[in-house]
Every structure is written in structure tokens, then in C-alpha cells.
Amino acid sequence: MTPSRPGCRAAALTVGLGLVAGSLLVAPAAPASAAPQNDSAAAVAGGDWLVGQLDGGRAVYNDQFDFDDYGLTVDFGLALDSFDGARYDATLGDVTDELTSPRTVAAYTSGDGFGDPGSRYAGATAKLASFVQQRGGDASAVGGVDLVAELSGLIADDAPIEGRVEDRSTFGDSANAVSQGFAARALTVAGDAEAGSAMDFFLDQQCDAGFFRTFLTEDKTATDQTCQGGVADGDSAAAPDATALAVLNILATTPAAGSPEAVAVDDAVDWLLAAQAADGSFTGGDGPTDVPNANSTGVAGWALAEAGEPGAATAAAAWVAGRQVAGLGPCEGVLTPGQEGAVAYDDAAFAAGTDAGIVADTRDQWRRTSAQAVPALRSLPAPGTPSLDASSGVRFVRAGSTVSLPTSGVAVGQKTCVTGPGGPFSSARPAGSEATVAVNVPRGTALRQYTLGQSSVTVSALAAKRLDVRRSRAAVARGATQTVTVRDLAAREKVTVRLRGRVVDTGVATRDGFFRSRFVVRGATGPAQVRVTGRFADIRSGSTTFRVR
Template identity: 45%
Template sequence: MRPRRSRHTPDPRPLSIGATWLEGQLTNGLLHYPDTGFGAYDDYGLSIDVGLSLAAIGGHDTAVTAVRNAIATAVGGGHYIAGDEFGDAGSTYAGAVAKSAVFAKVSGGNPASFGGVNLITRLEAQVSSTAPNAGRISDTSSFGDFANTIGEAFAARALTDAGSAKAPSVTTFLLDQQCAAGFFRLSFSATAAADQSCDAAGGAPDTDVTALASLQLAAIASPTQAVTDALAAAKSWLHGAQHADGSFGGGASTEAPNTDSTGLAGWALGELGDTAAAAKAATWVRAHQADEPTACPSQLSGPPTGALGYDDAAVAAGRTDGITTAVLDQWRRATAPALPVLQWAPPATTQFDVSGPTDFVQAGAAVPFQVTGAAPGSTVCVSGVGAPRSLVAPASGAFPVVVTMPDGTANRTIVASVGKGDSAGFVARVLGATTLSVTPARTKVHRGKRVRVVVTGLVPAEHVTIRLRGVVVRSGIADPDGRLVKRLREGLRRERHPQRGAGLRGHRTPPELRPAPARVRLPGGRHAGQRPVREHVAGRRLLGAVLVRRHVGVEVLQRCRRLAHGAGGCDRRVLLAERRRRRPAGHGARAASGGGTALGDRVDPAPDPDPDHLRPDTDEARLCRCPGL
């Protein structure tokens, strides 16, 4: 059989390391088991499974030949195909004979002379020629007849390849074991049953049997129409039996998703041309392969690399305890039949990478990162922050991962890596909780003059905001030394103790600045009283206006607006009491109660030699309180 290829060239790694592990399990061509209380033994049937899988994927002729020679020796010595060594004198096991004959042919041997045994004639002797069992194989054994549909499928292929006269009846009986739904059942009906078909007996669905029967029928060089129709029905049933995640369950005792069933079904679907379903199965199987990235070491690291675990529980136990003698058989039985499906393992379609937030993130926060470009089903290790953890890449090859940032301000590198050694990293800029303090200058600052504010202890490029009475008055980016220097014009009073502001995680905010009440001198020595300054934000600039009950002439108001406009874009809507009609000259001013001036009082502004600009020290300029003065 030549495997049908998917539209993408498969990823060679899982197939390569899986085959390498299987080859490493062979001892003189056989899977040997040490004595665990029941005596040491060689598993011939499972060794043939290894040989068939390695032959199917190609490129392992030496190992396949070693298995063939070992099996031929065993068959020639009366092992496997008979039970004389167990006291079953004169026995012949039909399924073992058929499987040996198929492997002899596949591995380049001669089934008619395999270890000195003619497997074809010996198999023909186990085929019934009497209705209603014509074409049915059976065992000759004192222990009973345990022949089943799997052996029948191998017999149909072996006898067809050999040109046996009994091949048609054996193939017909095999097709009778397929139910109308498309699946093949495992066990035959009783020999006395008039109708030997699956539909008459109501057989139970079995994924493994359906897949194995399909693989043997698909290998027939010149199939009949009946065989072609049977394969189409089996393909349809297998496709429908696949779970959304690509997995398959087995028969009555193996209903849960497992690597053995998924591998066989995916292999069969791939050979039958359903490469998309085969790729999904391969992705699921690969997710259960021991291929540990170096950064996530486990008991599956090192020599076990490439083995396939039976299910999720087996892989989890393997990472904790390793592949011990007690579970070695399960790992071998999962890997041997499932390996060929990895011929359809999808590769990564983009460059392997990990990305994350470009802004500062909070210490202690759960921060999302994105891994992309991983091969579907591959094991990805995420390390660098916290305990390393292994994750399985989905079919898209991209998946999110959330990492909790540790305390403290620092650059934290998140690294994603895979078994073959590829890795990618991302540096997250983490800000820890902090308290920033402000130390006001101890020198006198005239009202309306600038105040220099220096914020230190920052992270380079950190965004900082400065608030005055809850309003943002300045913002900026910390320089390479972690400092931010800004100048404020708003009135501040000297403090005996520095004010402190609590830092915020992830977006730390420098402290609040305590305001001082404004005392504005008015013409004639009067003042507006201890009235607070109210802030109005225009963009990121602060525009202050003294709230006084005072009439302001149109000329002064216009000058203030020009000054505000020239000061760099402050809000032109200067909040001043506005009266468009100017009072006649000489109208006296009346002092308001409380030491201020009343609305309607006449004010005679001092003449200004330059009507388009105001001097910073004039009462009108102070009243406008425009930025830049």
C-alpha cells in the first residue's frame, strides 16, 4: 500500500522518533519481555505488528528484515502458529498463520516457504468449504476455536496475493461480517447458524476490526466491485465514528478514545483517501507521544522519546513514573499499530513564535500570551516565569497561555519551546506596586511662576501622569534613567512634610499635589479674598481661573483670550464674569462686603502700551491665569 498524502507535506519528526523508539524495543528482531513472575517470553504477534508498521512507513528495511528473520525462525520451530509447546498438540491457529503469511509477503519473504513452512497451504487447510460456513477460517486446537474477523481479513489478503483458489470464498465470508452500517464485527456467528452474516446476528460496531479489515482489503491489487463497495461503506462509517477532536474509541471493551484505535482508524482512512480525517487522527495521536521539550523535563524525557501512550492517563502517569516494566507492554501495543497514521501528521504552517502585550503589565496579574506556529498535536513547553508547563498545540497551531506575573518590577521573559529544539521568547515589562513621593521645593515661589516636579524611581519608557486635585495636569514618558521632569504653574504652598501618592499596579500614577488657595491682588490694593482656584482641563493642559465677583471690561477679556491662544492652545473659554458694556470712565468702584468687589463695580484697567499682549505681572494676566505666564 502506498499512503495517500495530504495537501501538506507531513511533519517528519513524530514518525521518525516513533519509528526509532520501536526499533529500539526489538531484541534480535523480537519484542522480548523479561521475567516478571511468569517467565520471560517473546511476543511474536506484536513483533509482526512492529514489522508491518515499519514496512508501511518505509525506510526501515533493516529492522523489518530482522523481524522477518526472527518470525520465520519462530514459525519454523512450531511457535506462534501452533501451540504444541503449551501442550496443544497438532494445533494450528488460523489467524496467526494468515498474519504471518501477510507479513512474509510484505517484508520481502516467501509465504510458501517461510521458516520451512508453507503458510499458504497450511492456511487453506483451515478454510471451510461447507455451507453455510464456506470461506470461514477456524482454529484446530484443544482449547477451542478463537478465529475471528481480524484473522479472516489477513487470510483474504494472503490467499488473494498467493492466487489461492480459496481466496474468493474467504473474501466473500469476510464481506459478510460487514453490517449494513459499514462497520465490521469482531466475532463470527455460531457455526450452526444458517445465516453467517453480520446483519443476521446484529453484531456490535468495532473500530479496530473495521480499520484492520479495511487495510487488508485496500491492499488487494485487483479488488472486485464487492470489495470496492465494502471499502466505501467502511470509509463512510469510520469517518462518522471520528470524534470532533480527531480521536476514535475501539470496540466493546475499549470505547473510550485511545491511541491504538485512533491510529488504526486514521491509517485506514488515509489509505482510503480521506486524508483530512487522517490528519485529525494523527494530530490526536501525536498529542500522546513522548516528545518532551528540554525545558519541561519529565520521566518521559530522554530514551522514551517517540513512544505513544495509550490515552491521557497513560501519558500523565508516564511523565510522573516513566515507562516502567509494568506498563511497557501497553506503550508497545499503542505505538506499534498507531505509528503509520503519523504519515499524515500536519506540519507547522507559520514560524514558531510567542507574543504578548507591548505595554507595561501589572505584577501579580494574569497576563495572556499567544503561541503561534506550533505543529498541530506537538507538545509545547511554556517556561521562564513560574513552573514550566507542557501544553498541546491544537490543529491551528496557535493557542493562548495565561501566565501570572511575579511581584516586583522587572523584565520577564516568557519562552515557548518544542521537542525538536525550536524556541521563541517574549519579554514582558512588569511593574510592581510602588509608592512615589513628592518633595516640594523649600524655596519661595511667586504665584504664577513655574514649579519644577521631578519623579524618580520609574522604569524607562513608563507612562506617568501627574494630578493636581484629582485632575491630570501633566503626563509623559520616563526617560532612560527612570525620571520624569515637568513644570507646573499652578499655585502650590510650601509643605513641611512631603506629600505621598500610592503607586498603582501596571499603570503607576505619581502623587497628588496639594493646592494652595489663591490670593489675587486687584487694582487699588483690594484683593479677591481667600478663594480657591478651580481647574479646567483642555487636552492635557490646566487652565485656572480665579472666581471673583468682579466686572471685567471687554478690552481686558479680549487681551486675555489672545494671550491664552498664544500660550499654546489653552481653552479659549476663559471662565470670567463677562460684561460686554464698558462703564464710563470716572465711575467709582464700590467695595463688596467681605473685602472683595461687587458685580457691577467699575474697574479702570491700567493702560497697556501693547494692547495685543499682557505683561505676566499685570492684574489682568493674573486674573486670566492662562498657562505660560
């Protein structure tokens, strides 16, 4: 593990965090010293889409299973609260009123109304307390409930689980390491007496490699309740989402330089940097989420930005932007117009959306992904005016191949849509590389035109062909001139002529696909082969023979 840099990232206080598992999202307040972050166009489009998903502007309603999803509503609120200024203040006011009403508090943090009387759920309680604190409220007085006291009462007091947060429910305890982090944060911000033990137990959930795990030790009687202690029995798989959340939760408590909390942040960020793929993406860890996805990449990019790693944060944001609906019409099928700003979980989800749109049984995934991914998009620069680079003139390409067309004016993370044969084709510029668009050129020899905005380029697609090669004389004396003609070439196609394997002439075909070569015959007497190749020698060639006398 990279040596820690105590406190170097602790001052870069975050404005938000999220997790796909359980949709747990919380956002700490930014200090006055935090540098302002401009809101990118992609992030604003995402924020506007989130607003449009709120039923009556107040809560997320799940029409697939007919219930108000208050946990996801908190996610929406915290995502919108991450933006600069007062862009979404009116909506946030309505969301806050909804989430802090006595009815919502009871329904969300307990099971009193659905067959679990006297229950208290640690993750929901900590999450709601964090939301109230983020919005500047007092978490000890929320809808007639003291959320701080409720949460404090869910912290274990006895070894070996002293400091561990637990659900109180007839359904068992489903609190995990993410719940633990939220609880440690909320109690620390509130100055509660249980904050220290909760934070200590939370820091124990970081493995020596630097990552935080998602789940706590199942056996509460086990002596070793730490992440490292759970490695051997499989309880401590590396979890990018939980690690990013840990970074943001700890930063929310404003840890002192050199403190255990600050060191934990440094080690976790180092692990995230090492876990990031070359294209900027993150996977969700083990199991079905072990694929590059916008949930994991979004929350990791958010954490990296707030921890003072702008390069890695921009790379993550650029990857997320490639899965966002950008209003590109032909490249997004039925998603546009209407769903601009929404972020798909992965490439497969985006492809499905272009065919069927966002429907009842997929809407929840789009919403959860967007709530976690949209804040990461704030790391993107302003978009440019994209165009195809036609400066090199007509390009020759293999028919049936995939070709990268260079573009200009494309900002990092900006999506483009190129139309043309075999298309349309969409691309988002990754961080650290030039912008190109990959197009699948159809089979068959033909001129193919591709368009981006007001610009177009034409490529000459060449299919395999046996060239018609003819010599003017059947026998030529050494030192005399032979003439060879070639027909059915593509216009301006490059031609190479070889006599007995040696190049004797090169040139380009006429606009009519004709080429004539004259060359002096040298070498031994006897049979001689002339081989002519076009732009791609392995698929476009022909030959003829004559005698040298």
C-alpha cells in the same frame, strides 16, 4: 449511510494496518502508482524508538512475563516497513530472519510446544503470512511450513459458516472478524482456492451502517452469520479498529472499481469519517477502550491516509502526536531524555509516564500503542520553529485562571513546551485551528513570565481586590469638577469611573498603580456614588460618595 463511491478509494492502496485487540497488524504492498509519502520527524522518532525496543535488533522480548512476543514483533516490522525508502531495511532484514525461522514459525502459529499438539492458530498464521508477503516472500514456504496451505485448511467448507476461518486447538476457537480479514487478504494475495469464500464471509462482517465488527457470531449453527444479523443480540458493536483494519486489508487485495470489496471500502471509510471526533481522535468502541486513545486513532488515521482522506488522516495524526514523547524535557518528566518517539495509549498513560517513566508493567502498552500509532504520524507536515506571540504586549489575566497564549511557527501536530509559573505546559497543535498553549496562572497579583524556546511573554495576573477610592471634596456644586484618586492598581491597568452608574472617565493606571480622574458633576442634587472598576469589574472595584449641591 452516505452513498458509496465504487472504486474511488480502492486505488489508494495502503502500506499498513493494526489493531489493539490481540495486537494484530498487517501491511499490504503499495503499487507503483501510489504517490510517495514523506516521513515526518515525529514518525521517524517513533520508528527509531521501535528499533530500540527490539532485543538484539530481532524480536520484542517481554521482560514482564519472560517471553518473546512474536505477534508484537510482526507489528514492529510492519510499522517500520511503512516508511519510505530503505530507512529501516537492515533492521527489517533481521526481524524477517527471526520471524521466518522454523523455531519461530512453530512457536507462533501453533501450540505444539506448549501443551496444544496439532493446533493451528488462524490469526497468527494469517498475520505471519501477510508479513512474509509484504516483505516480498513466498508465504507457502516459511521456515519449512506452507502457511498458505495451513491457513486454507482452517477455512470452513460447510454452511452456515462456509468461508469462516477457525482455530484448530484444544483450547477452543478464538478467531475473530479481524482474523477473518487477515485470512481473506493472505489467501487472496496467494491466489488460493479458498480466497473467494473467505473474502465473502469477511464482507458479511460489515454492518449496514458501514462499520465492521470485531467478533464473529458465537453460535456457529446460527443461520445468520452476518454483522447485521448480530446487531439484535449484541454481537455486532461498532468497532473503529476493526473497521480501519478492514479498509486496509481489502485495499491490500487491489479490488476492482465497483466490486463488492471496493464498495465495502467506501462505506467503511464513510463510517470512519463520521465516527471521528472534532479533535481528530477515535475511541476503541465499547467497554474499557471507549475513550480517545492512540491505538484506535493511529490505525484509523493510517487507514484514512491510505484510503485518500488526507485531511482526516492529518487530524488523527495531530491527536496522536499530542501523546508522543517529543524530547521536550520539563514537560515530559522522566520520559526524556531516553524515550523520545514513544506514544502513550492516552492522556492518563502519558501522565503516569512523566512521573514513573516506562517501566516493566507499562512497557507492553507503550510498545503496542507505538507500533500502531507511529505509521499514522507520517501524515504530519514538517515541524516549524515555535515561539510565543508577544506582539500585543503585556496581557492582563485573572489570577488562578487558565489562559491560552497564542504561538507562531507551530506546525500541525507539533508539540511545544512552555515554562513559567504554574508550569511547565505542553500542547500539540490540532488540525484546522491556530496553535495556542494553555497555561494555569497561579493565584495572586503579579507579573508572570512564560517562555517558549527563545521567546517570552509576560502577563499581568490580577487577583480580587477592593480598590482604594478617594474623592477630593465632600460636596460639589452642579457643573463643578470633582477629583477622584485610586491607588493600589496594577501597572497600566485599565480603569473605568462611573458617577451614579454613568461612565464619566476611563484611562490606565501609572506604573506605580495610581490613577487620578477629574470630571464635571452633573445631575440632581443630593448623595452621589462614584464607582471605580479595574480591568476585571467583577473582582476589582471600589467606591466613594459625595453630595451634589
